[in-house]
Amino acid sequence: MDIAQLRDKILKQDRRALARAITLVESGREDHRAQASELLEQLRGSGKQALRIGLSGTPGVGKSTFIESFGTLLTDKGLRVAVLAVDPSSARSGGSILGDKTRMERLSRNKNAFIRPSPSQSHLGGVARRTREAVALCEAAGFDVILIETVGVGQSETVVAEMSDLFLLLLAPAGGDELQGVKRGIMEMADVILVNKADGDLKPTAIRTCADYAGALRLLRKRPQDPADFPKAMTVSAIEEDGLEKAWEEMQALSGWRRDNGHWDARRAAQARFWFEEEVRQGLLAKLLQSPAREAMADLAIEVENGDATPSRAARRMLEEHLAS
Numbered sequence: 001m002d003i004a005q006l007r008d009k010i011l012k013q014d015r016r017a018l019a020r021a022i023t024l025v026e027s028g029r030e031d032h033r034a035q036a037s038e039l040l041e042q043l044r045g046s047g048k049q050a051l052r053i054g055l056s057g058t059p060g061v062g063k064s065t066f067i068e069s070f071g072t073l074l075t076d077k078g079l080r081v082a083v084l085a086v087d088p089s090s091a092r093s094g095g096s097i098l099g100d101k102t103r104m105e106r107l108s109r110n111k112n113a114f115i116r117p118s119p120s121q122s123h124l125g126g127v128a129r130r131t132r133e134a135v136a137l138c139e140a141a142g143f144d145v146i147l148i149e150t151v152g153v154g155q156s157e158t159v160v161a162e163m164s165d166l167f168l169l170l171l172a173p174a175g176g177d178e179l180q181g182v183k184r185g186i187m188e189m190a191d192v193i194l195v196n197k198a199d200g201d202l203k204p205t206a207i208r209t210c211a212d213y214a215g216a217l218r219l220l221r222k223r224p225q226d227p228a229d230f231p232k233a234m235t236v237s238a239i240e241e242d243g244l245e246k247a248w249e250e251m252q253a254l255s256g257w258r259r260d261n262g263h264w265d266a267r268r269a270a271q272a273r274f275w276f277e278e279e280v281r282q283g284l285l286a287k288l289l290q291s292p293a294r295e296a297m298a299d300l301a302i303e304v305e306n307g308d309a310t311p312s313r314a315a316r317r318m319l320e321e322h323l324a325s
Contacts, residue, residue, distance in 0.1 A: 025133040047140035054160035056150045057170030066238040068104040075112040082138040083115045085149040132163045173205035198235035293322040
């Protein structure tokens with residue numbers, strides 16, 4: 001594969017080249033990883049800084065419908081929108097449905113939109129390990145807004161905050177019970193809470209739910225990187241496309257405030273450090289899973305299963321013997 005040629009096509013906003021490059025960065029083959037690293041290095045500093053928006057929510061809340069309506073709103077304003085939708089992978093087979101393009105039929109036909117479903121590969125928080133690199137490719141291809149849809153909701157979803165500028169939490173009317181046990185953590189991470197399906201008979205319930213969450217947000221400690229009225233809760237209807245314009249205005253206001261006050265660059269710098277350290281951790285794990293370390297790890301696992309060694313002691317032996325060099 002000619003990396004220089006692929007780089008030039010991406011910079012010219014060639015959608016096929018972008019899709020091919022994302023396939024390359026998602027590959028686990030060693031030669032593909034080397035090519036992907038070279039491509040990303042050649043693209044470093046090119047393109048533009050897109051607004052990266054992470055989006056999560058409980059199953060059935062209408063994430064795909066919201067993204068299609070919201071993405072269409074943005075493209076109607078002349079913006080180019082990329083959607084990186086992470087689908088859950090089977091823990092047994094590793095397979096994934098990847099049905100987001102089907103659910104976003106209208107947006108998928110939009111010339112100013114690019115939708116890329118990817119398997120989560122059982123990665124932390126449902127965010128594919130290489131989604132961050134796909135974000136960099138989309139920025140190099142000149143997209144203005146990148147939406148990162150994650151799987152489900154949970155404490156591990158904090159990983160999406162390490163690759164996005166804004167984080168949206170989508171909730172259904174009266175759906176607070178689904179967040180028990182993770183509510184405080186996920187709310188502290190969210191920049192904007194959107195109560196979807198505020199239409200028809202559900203509208204009054206959605207308004208009450210929004211008021212409840214707005215009150216809860218006021219009880220949380222204010223974040224120094226945000227203006228006084230953030231984070232905030234709002235109602236939207238993805239089906240009726242109501243409230244989306246106001247939500248976009250609030251997102252722009254928050255991102256603009258962070259840029260003007262130096263928090264944008266600081267956040268991006270901290271994220272770069274986080275992913276450097278994550279790559280080191282993943283590299284060390286890969287080394288431990290190679291022979292002969294893999295065989296030694298299997299032997300120690302048997303000792304742990306038989307009660308001949310504690311997990312912590314066995315892990316320490318493994319690290320001392322196979323990472324000493």
